[in-house]
Amino acid sequence: MLKRLGERLFTFYCHPDFQEDIKGDLEEYYVLNLEEKGEKYANRKYLIDTFLLFRFSLLRENWIGQNLINYAMVKNNLKVAYRNMMRHKFYAFMNLGGLTVSIAACLLIAIFVKDELSYDTHFENSERIFRVQSYLEFGNNEFDLATTAVPMAAAIKESFPEVEESARINGNRTNLITVRNKFFRQEGITYVDNSFFNIFSFPLIQGNREHLLDEPNTVVISETTARKLFEDTDVVGQIIRLEDGTNLKVTGVMYDIPTNTHFDFNMAITMIDLPRAKSNSWTSNPFATYILLNREESEDAVIDKFPYLIENYLAKQITERTGLTWEESVAAGDYTEYSLMALTDIHLLGHKQWEFQVNGSVQRVYMFGSIGFFILLIACINFMNMTTARASVRAKEIGVRKVLGSRRKQLINQFLTEATLNSFIAIVLGTLLASAILPNFNAFTGKSIVNPFFGAGGLWPYLVLGGFLIGVLAGIYPALVLSAYRPLKVLKGETMQSKNTFRMRDVLVMIQFTTSIALIIASITVYRQLNYLQNKELGFDKDQLLVVNNTHLLGDKINVFKNELLNNSMVENVSVTGYLPASDIFSDTPMLKGDATSTDESVSVQYWFVDHDYANTLGLTVDQGRFFDPAFATDSMAVILNETAIEELGYSGNPIGQKIKSNRAISDDSAPIYTIVGVMKDFHFQSMQTEILPHVLFLGKSDFSISVRYKAGSTKDIITLAEESWNNLSAGVPFEFDFLDSMFARSFENENRIKTIFTIFAALAIAVACIGLFGLAAYVTEQRKKEIGIRKVLGASIFNLLNLLFSNFTKLVLISALVAIPIAFYFMQDWLTDFAYSISLSPVIFIVGSLGTLLIAWLTVGYQSLRAARRNPIDNLRYE
Amino acid sequence: MKKYQLGEFEEIVLLTVGVLYGEAYGVAIKEEIAKRQNRKVSVGALQSALRRMESKGFLNSEFGESTKMRGGKRKRYFKITALGKKALDYNMQSRVELWNQIPDVAFEFKLC
Numbered sequence: 004m005l006k007r008l009g010e011r012l013f014t015f016y017c018h019p020d021f022q023e024d025i026k027g028d029l030e031e032y033y034v035l036n037l038e039e040k041g042e043k044y045a046n047r048k049y050l051i052d053t054f055l056l057f058r059f060s061l062l063r064e065n066w067i068g069q070n071l072i073n074y075a076m077v078k079n080n081l082k083v084a085y086r087n088m089m090r091h092k093f094y095a096f097m098n099l100g101g102l103t104v105s106i107a108a109c110l111l112i113a114i115f116v117k118d119e120l121s122y123d124t125h126f127e128n129s130e131r132i133f134r135v136q137s138y139l140e141f142g143n144n145e146f147d148l149a150t151t152a153v154p155m156a157a158a159i160k161e162s163f164p165e166v167e168e169s170a171r172i173n174g175n176r177t178n179l180i181t182v183r184n185k186f187f188r189q190e191g192i193t194y195v196d197n198s199f200f201n202i203f204s205f206p207l208i209q210g211n212r213e214h215l216l217d218e219p220n221t222v223v224i225s226e227t228t229a230r231k232l233f234e235d236t237d238v239v240g241q242i243i244r245l246e247d248g249t250n251l252k253v254t255g256v257m258y259d260i261p262t263n264t265h266f267d268f269n270m271a272i273t274m275i276d277l278p279r280a281k282s283n284s285w286t287s288n289p290f291a292t293y294i295l296l297n298r299e300e301s302e303d304a305v306i307d308k309f310p311y312l313i314e315n316y317l318a319k320q321i322t323e324r325t326g327l328t329w330e331e332s333v334a335a336g337d338y339t340e341y342s343l344m345a346l347t348d349i350h351l352l353g354h355k356q357w358e359f360q361v362n363g364s365v366q367r368v369y370m371f372g373s374i375g376f377f378i379l380l381i382a383c384i385n386f387m388n389m390t391t392a393r394a395s396v397r398a399k400e401i402g403v404r405k406v407l408g409s410r411r412k413q414l415i416n417q418f419l420t421e422a423t424l425n426s427f428i429a430i431v432l433g434t435l436l437a438s439a440i441l442p443n444f445n446a447f448t449g450k451s452i453v454n455p456f457f458g459a460g461g462l463w464p465y466l467v468l469g470g471f472l473i474g475v476l477a478g479i480y481p482a483l484v485l486s487a488y489r490p491l492k493v494l495k496g497e498t499m500q501s502k503n504t505f506r507m508r509d510v511l512v513m514i515q516f517t518t519s520i521a522l523i524i525a526s527i528t529v530y531r532q533l534n535y536l537q538n539k540e541l542g543f544d545k546d547q548l549l550v551v552n553n554t555h556l557l558g559d560k561i562n563v564f565k566n567e568l569l570n571n572s573m574v575e576n577v578s579v580t581g582y583l584p585a586s587d588i589f590s591d592t593p594m595l596k597g598d599a600t601s602t603d604e605s606v607s608v609q610y611w612f613v614d615h616d617y618a619n620t621l622g623l624t625v626d627q628g629r630f631f632d633p634a635f636a637t638d639s640m641a642v643i644l645n646e647t648a649i650e651e652l653g654y655s656g657n658p659i660g661q662k663i664k665s666n667r668a669i670s671d672d673s674a675p676i677y678t679i680v681g682v683m684k685d686f687h688f689q690s691m692q693t694e695i696l697p698h699v700l701f702l703g704k705s706d707f708s709i710s711v712r713y714k715a716g717s718t719k720d721i722i723t724l725a726e727e728s729w730n731n732l733s734a735g736v737p738f739e740f741d742f743l744d745s746m747f748a749r750s751f752e753n754e755n756r757i758k759t760i761f762t763i764f765a766a767l768a769i770a771v772a773c774i775g776l777f778g779l780a781a782y783v784t785e786q787r788k789k790e791i792g793i794r795k796v797l798g799a800s801i802f803n804l805l806n807l808l809f810s811n812f813t814k815l816v817l818i819s820a821l822v823a824i825p826i827a828f829y830f831m832q833d834w835l836t837d838f839a840y841s842i843s844l845s846p847v848i849f850i851v852g853s854l855g856t857l858l859i860a861w862l863t864v865g866y867q868s869l870r871a872a873r874r875n876p877i878d879n880l881r882y883e
Numbered sequence: 884m885k886k887y888q889l890g891e892f893e894e895i896v897l898l899t900v901g902v903l904y905g906e907a908y909g910v911a912i913k914e915e916i917a918k919r920q921n922r923k924v925s926v927g928a929l930q931s932a933l934r935r936m937e938s939k940g941f942l943n944s945e946f947g948e949s950t951k952m953r954g955g956k957r958k959r960y961f962k963i964t965a966l967g968k969k970a971l972d973y974n975m976q977s978r979v980e981l982w983n984q985i986p987d988v989a990f991e992f993k994l995c
Contacts, residue, residue, distance in 0.1 A: 027956030055927030
């Protein structure tokens with residue numbers, strides 16, 4: 004890309020006699036650089052060389068002649084532009100200010116978008132790496148998984164010659180680990196195949212890439228983790244102990260995983276002796292599987308051959324287990340399909356179940372991209388409007404120039420030069436501004452982007468290009484209009500603006516306001532929707548709930564801990580369970596009605612294990628029946644369902660006492676059958692963006708955390724109390740706690756960020772549009788100064804005058820609103836469909852958006868107008 | 884003598900062209916200068932110096948063979964002309980003359 008640009012540039016200016024051999028030389032340097040320093044460097048160097056080759060002695064001959072004249076002209080044009088800016092400092096300031104701010108905003112958006120697009124591109128061979136995914140259907144349930152079956156990796160590598168390497172990765176947990184008898188809470192613990200590091204070129208600080216994880220109980224850790232655990236990175240051979248007592252030997256330290264990747268692990272443990280990695284089941288899909296293809300184009304070949312995998316592995320297993328052939332099982336509603344996703348697509352397109360993290364979205368990239376574009380457009384329109392509006396100031400100059408023999412082309416050149424000068428100054432200032440804001444922007448978006456503008460690989464060539472582009476875009480219309488003036492008319496002082504230019508200016512103002520109104524409506528909608536989600540009835544009480552983690556490490560003492568807590572008067576209820584809302588738990592299984600005879604009508608339900616105190620502690624509402632009760636010994640076979648589950652199972656009438664069972668019960672008589680003892684109201688146990696799924700609570704042991712419901716106002720005391728009690732029992736395991744409401748708030752972090760970014764940029768767009776309007780109003784008022792004076796003398800009131808000055812702008816804003824509302828409606832409707840629970844687009848939003856803009860426009864114009872209307876008419880009318 | 888004027892860089896390029904007799908084209912000259920003078924030369928500076936000297940008549944050039952590495956483009960080999968030789972001679976002579984004119988006293992640094 005850069006190379007081709009350079010080549011074109013060179014061909015453009017270089018003397019044809021010299022082109023062939025110099026291009027050959029450049030090609031040779033390019034090839035040398037390509038071998039030594041890589042493609043990026045070579046490309047860049049090529050472009051820089053073509054810049055440096057721009058020498059007088061190498062230019063085209065006709066250029067040399069012309070350039071001498073142009074040089075003087077360009078210099079003169081620049082001088083005139085500079086003087087003009089100095090003479091009208093106010094306008095120059097507004098033009099530059101608006102342009103600078105919008106360019107800064109655009110640049111920030113551009114680096115945000117660029118960063119979003121750069122995900123996972125930094126691996127060697129990243130274009131040849133693919134993820135294997137599975138799509139399942141059984142009964143009426145669909146599962147679109149980012150993961151696939153355990154034996155997939157081995158099978159695919161063995162069966163397909165196109166697959167050079169395959170590797171699995173599984174799990175991402177946070178556990179307590181011990182190093183030299185000290186406890187650490189470690190996030191991002193995962194298991195990977197030995198071949199994982201052959202596919203992904205994570206750079207290593209320590210360790211031998213060939214033998215990282217090929218022995219049992221070995222682990223590769225990240226730099227930060229190494230520093231945290233050992234305060235050193237030279238730690239190969241050191242031991243890390245897991246919760247279950249396994250000792251792991253560190254075999255490698257890798258540099259921290261950059262933020263622009265969809266992986267987020269800190270410790271990669273070998274899968275060699277992981278029991279679940281040895282499973283041969285094709286019917287469950289717990290492992291993320293990545294493959295390295297021999298060529299990028301082999302993707303289709305592999306996809307075409309997936310039926311072979313299904314036939315030879317999955318279908319055989321199904322037949323063994325159920326006696327059904329593949330076709331029969333598909334006909335019965337059990338269906339599986341595999342697919343590939345390119346590694347570099349995962350961040351923006353991967354929105355399946357079991358992703359490692361919440362990925363970005365293409366939609367968002369488009370959204371921000373278009374906001375950036377519109378902000379720039381608004382600023383360019385400002386420039387056009389102000390330049391044409393102020394034409395009368397320049398009209399005499401143009402007339403004189405024309406009389407003295409300027410050709411139209413030269414005048415166009417002059418105005419383009421002015422525009423380009425403006426845009427270059429704005430680009431320089433905007434870049435500085437963006438660089439200054441970047442740290443805050445990073446902190447805010449949670450990214451860590453280094454300043455991409457300066458330095459050898461910087462974006463500055465694009466900025467230079469952008470400077471020209473903006474200059475030409477913003478300057479071409481005024482240049483054409485202004486250069487078309489008839490010198491005779493202009494010099495006689497006749498009005499030089501045809502009706503046409505007025506209308507064009509109105510259209511431009513309308514474009515600005517249409518964009519502004521649409522953006523205001525959009526941000527109000529986004530704001531209200533997210534507020535709605537955060538304040539929606541949850542179905543449980545998230546406040547005053549302390550969560551103490553790692554309680555499974557207490558072992559038998561967990562009940563002592565629970566009782567100690569309960570003994571305090573601050574504590575209302577305590578529940579022992581790891582299953583909490585907002586904790587991203589996803590555990591589903593198909594269940595059937597008690598009398599079902601086939602799996603056709605199975606319903607996929609989420610199953611959670613809780614204790615007797617769960618409903619009271621979390622504040623769940625039991626609608627029918629009862630919650631688990633210690634008084635009933637039979638409760639071990641009892642279940643509580645939520646309303647959705649009851650409905651999906653078809654037990655709407657009287658569900659209490661009905662039975663449910665798992666799919667296994669069809670073929671296996673010993674499988675348990677559960678009795679429904681209670682129905683709870685639906686509560687949001689997962690993200691607010693997803694619909695409430697069928698949910699079944701079982702009575703069972705899950706001791707990963709303890710939830711404590713305490714009395715309001717005793718937050719501090721409860722922490723002290725729990726910590727003291729914990730320290731007495733825990734034998735050194737650190738006390739870790741959280742609050743359910745902050746866990747909940749964290750699950751909204753991402754959305755809130757988007758909301759704020761969106762609002763800021765929308766506000767910016769409006770501000771820039773208002774700068775333009777302000778300038779325009781100032782100018783128009785100035786123009787009509789005499790008219791206002793005369794009207795006032797003749798008896799017009801201030802109200803009459805304001806009406807006169809406002810009416811045009813009001814009309815423009817109202818027409819813009821009419822255009823903007825359908826556009827905004829269409830896009831916001833589309834956006835809202837992504838949410839399971841959404842607000843309806845009430846007319847209030849549109850009215851508020853439009854009237855708000857009108858109000859802002861009035862305020863902007865109002866200052867100028869009011870000043871003009873209140874001025875003593877003598878000041879306006881007096882001559883000399 | 885204005886006719887023989889050579890800049891410092893031009894002189895080095897001209898001499899290098901002489902050194903590389905028969906093999907003097909862009910890339911080779913650049914590498915030779917880098918090797919002998921330990922000096923990085925930009926393509927732009929080198930090429931403009933070459934063309935300038937060619938138009939002054941110190942160098943002439945002809946197209947040579949093309950290789951695959953160059954994307955099928957021919958090399959341009961430079962040769963020193965008789966005038967170029969004269970310019971070099973003149974330059975060296977004028978330096979030597981100046982050198983010889985320096986009184987011995989000028990190099991007596993003991994007193995300083």
